[in-house]
Amino acid sequence: MARREMRWFGWGDPAHVSHGLPDGALELLRARVGLADVPQPPFPASAIRLPAAVEFDIPGVELRTDHEARLLRSAGKSYPDLVRMRAGALETAPDAVAVPLLADDVRAVLGAGVAVVPFGGGTSVVGGVEALRGEHPAVVSLDLGRLDRLLSVDARSRVAVFEPGIQLPAAEAALNAQGFTLGHFPQSYEYATVGGCVATRSAGQASTGYGRIDAMVVGLDVATPAGDVHLPAVPASAAGPDLRELFVGSEGVLGVLTRVALRVRPLPAERRYEGFMFGSFDQGCNALRALEQEGAAPHVARLSDESETEVTFAMAGREGVAADLAARYLRARRVERGCLAIVGWEGTLDGVEDARAASVSVLRRHGAVGLGRSPGRAWSRGRFDGPYLRDDLLERGVMAETLETATTWSNLGVLYGAVGDALRRHAPVVMCHVSHLYETGASLYFTFIARQREGEEIQQWREAKAAACDAIVAAGGTITHHHAVGRDHAPWLHHETSQPGVAALRAVKAELDPEGIMNPGKLLATGGTVP
């Protein structure tokens, strides 16, 4: 499958045609946030001036230094990335882009004496692929897009071995052809790579059922500046600390994943997603906890708070059926607001039937009212559309940003309150959903929306982001549940790992990457040294 490139100024397919925001959503935004009267188009790509490129060679490896290649590898898709890109005000660009065809080429790039930024799908929303050079004379973007094969499938052991640069749709297609699925569907699914998911400890929309990517990794190969690490595919081991877990989530600062062996599952014959309505977020959280702890958890379980539910129905437009059902629910209960849950099961026909019956019994016991398959279909249809909407909003002068965390069930309400309060001081619309369930807790995914402060867009974002991160840390949540650390969360890492924890990771980096060429400025950049 050919590599899919995103449009340079924002998310997704360059051929994507925005249908604009639905009337209901425009009305809500106008009333509560404000919109620019005239859409603001991005600065033209060809007119963006990139920093002058430092020239260098890497014997045996082809380097691209053209404007387009450098522009497309200069950043990921975080809010600040997009603001800068749309304004034509890039901070950095790689001096060259290397596109290795073999693991040996990767090793050659690591030996070139320049900073190296591993680049998978380029979907980072935390500044994970910005082309920072650190103390080095030049920086190369190591584009892994042509190391894109499914190398083997061990059907008996349910283990598939991939090269890192294969994008998730291609990985799925190749597995599906052999009767398997990875079951990994982050919102970045259309572009993210298998290696990128492993390097960022990714979770997908169906991870309640299939497990996070870290639960799938059974073996991996890493090329580090100090040499290759091969960790064989074993189901479990007591041979000291688990080094897999050191490279999973290492975000390219220790080396480059050259192969990953992942646990796969049989391709489901049936996928069924339905909507359920709860009277309150708290009631819904209790129901999800019961699902997980009673062994009746579905593959997909998402619960929107009252605010997100309201916006979801305002956005629904064509999904009149579900909105009507929800309205009827609210009237019948004589409440103003409610909370929408999307619950989904995947598997054999019988398996889905049985699993659904078990889930629905728990949901009903906790006060859920079924809305049928229509909201499930609507969610499924739009499950990867969020980032396109962000672009539409940016065009109308609106900041829309998301962040996520996780905590134990007993602390979930405290964390939800603290982060919401912090964000509402910076944005008139703050909404949240639970996106992943665990026996001991769950994740919270926040979206906040505000009118941009013209000329201060980055500063405005920085203030809201810092407020949320401070609140997360103070309330005992993890600084990130699945977006990773990158550049944006690095100042908070030491709160989560303690100072000696960051120091231990820095020691590993000094050992494996003694010159500090690997992805400068990410993950370990400032954590632990910030006041």
Next chain:
Amino acid sequence: MARREMRWFGWGDPAHVSHGLPDGALELLRARVGLADVPQPPFPASAIRLPAAVEFDIPGVELRTDHEARLLRSAGKSYPDLVRMRAGALETAPDAVAVPLLADDVRAVLGAGVAVVPFGGGTSVVGGVEALRGEHPAVVSLDLGRLDRLLSVDARSRVAVFEPGIQLPAAEAALNAQGFTLGHFPQSYEYATVGGCVATRSAGQASTGYGRIDAMVVGLDVATPAGDVHLPAVPASAAGPDLRELFVGSEGVLGVLTRVALRVRPLPAERRYEGFMFGSFDQGCNALRALEQEGAAPHVARLSDESETEVTFAMAGREGVAADLAARYLRARRVERGCLAIVGWEGTLDGVEDARAASVSVLRRHGAVGLGRSPGRAWSRGRFDGPYLRDDLLERGVMAETLETATTWSNLGVLYGAVGDALRRHAPVVMCHVSHLYETGASLYFTFIARQREGEEIQQWREAKAAACDAIVAAGGTITHHHAVGRDHAPWLHHETSQPGVAALRAVKAELDPEGIMNPGKLLATGGTVP
């Protein structure tokens, strides 16, 4: 609950009275292995000369320097440990034993300028607690037995926080009183501590159902010479490499666990263990794989090979019913030998009923014949007795040693063959069982039995052990599935982690333990530098 001490020369309760080996077992051993005619009692404890103790003080911490304390903390319970102990030929002993009451006392011990060997239950079978002093003037055994509290249970989140030194029976009793179980039952259950299990990446007999200890750890606190690390209890995170997984399995070489937060489960109302018979080990392995991969896995699943099955029935003695049934099975099938599986379910009454039905359907489809609950009861009654038998055998001049590994399902037969072949060159009786199931593979647990070579007992063991470890590494298994690395597996670690992997762990150690005081000679001792 008072701390339980083991008898100094071997395993378990000092009040334990051996009933000797059953006649069937004696007959089998005499025929195939050979036995000493006269039982060889251990050297008397009081007559064992310990190395002279180096004197030192640690302000505020009570140190025991008496003969008994030093003797009991000089080693674990590995085969070489027991051989040396029974012969009164100890290599090492701690100069003193510190018994901290508070985490602050632990910090004081780490600051004393002497080597520190953290000591939990002292059950290591891989030399993990031998009182080696490395380059240091003295060595203290840090006995964690009085840091033994269950600190809190968060019933809503199913998280319990323990001090490290609580022994598993006490931890179970305290949890059971609140309606929960840890579900962790290694063969060392009667003595092992929660902290020791976490530090050695332990697995228990019911870990197919409850998960290995590493799957239970949600948070932990570690006192390291470079400072404290607090990793909060979060269900999942993408905040870089998972540092929990760096301390889980760190075997005391990075610091001392001072608190661990573990996921717990509801106390089961019902536990049901049954026996099943297969025509061959291969057939049984296929059945276990199907159980796990079809979502019908029990909590306990153990499959003995033909050799272990034969010995099990010879040992059974009073379990005539099961042996009779098995004999009838073999006659009916007109085969000489068969393989016994023990399968167990835990949960609510209804839950066990349903889970059993699902498992039995899969087992029957794969050719299993049920032997009923009698073999399950026999297994359950004797589930922690293996180490006592080892002592009985030692007394009769017989080496009985176990080792374990794991690999993918498709490699299981290769690994089984390779390790068995290697061991049979050193021992006339070699037997094996599958003890833990995973989606991608399973563990293999080998027992080998040979007449001791008098005067060369350790050398004899070393030859067999090296042959098995070399075979494991060559066949792609992990060097240890749940016994940990300690001193005995350290020379093979670099095969599993690659040289840069060991170097990365050494870098972490240098950062957190710059003087190298923590548990010298273990885990990272020789791995990576052996020819």
